[in-house]
């Protein structure tokens with residue numbers, strides 16, 4: 271369970287996030303929505319502690335993670351795995367090594383320096399790639415892959431961190447509609463198959479409505495909507511997005527793949 275209490279972030283005079291309070295149950299798939307500049311990225315980055323809060327608390331499974339430092343902070347960042355819009359892979363390295371990077375936090379520093387991966391770590395990384403039908407791409411350079419493939423490699427890297435929480439910051443913003451669906455289906459699968467809580471920032475309201483079981487709407491740094499997708503009426507959406515509403519509500523995205531095969535994934539146990 272993730273508990274956010276009074277979380278606030280100021281950049282100089284700019285109040286980017288203001289007094290956000292949220293309880294997110296284990297296994298939820300929560301979409302954070304709102305127009306550009308609403309504070310969505312800053313909120314997710316504070317949870318992962320990439321951005322220091324100005325005030326407030328972040329508690330995960332009963333443990334206050336707001337002020338962790340050093341190794342404890344590194345371990346928290348592994349537990350609250352971040353997925354970025356631009357994938358953040360090392361392009362010149364092969365796909366398998368990129369996924370193995372997700373294991374660094376579990377290794378003693380001398381082994382992390384030499385990148386002497388254990389057979390167990392390699393098996394885990396291959397198994398994570400296999401979850402997304404990408405094991406055959408393991409030896410390829412990451413920068414030779416399509417955007418959708420790169421984002422799935424980033425999700426596999428997050429998975430080998432064995433996270434309790436995935437924080438995805440506009441993960442599909444750089445992708446075409448087909449790859450958008452593939453990546454959203456991948457996030458849905460790790461949520462349903464592994465029970466990992468997902469918090470995802472999305473610009474498209476249609477996507478948020480079809481994939482998430484709860485929506486948190488932000489405007490000017492504050493939470494202005496928190497509820498089931500069905501409760502977010504077009505009128506509320508218009509309040510949230512203003513003139514952008516038409517654009518974010520009419521992008522013709524495909525529906526999620528909720529077949530049991532898709533959600534169960536490959537038979538390999540992680």
Ligand SMILES: Nc1ncnc2c1ncn2[C@@H]1O[C@H](COP(=O)(O)OP(=O)(O)OP(=O)(O)O)[C@@H](O)[C@H]1O
Nearest residue numbers: 281284285286304305306307308309310311312313
């Ligand atoms: N490092 C920073 N320094 C100063 N201001 C910042 C910084 N990061 C964000 N902001 C400001 O804080 C506000 C919230 O930004 P944030 O990126 O969290 O919004 P967002 O909802 O994620 O928007 P987008 O969808 O465009 O990414 C914006 O006004 C932004 O300009």
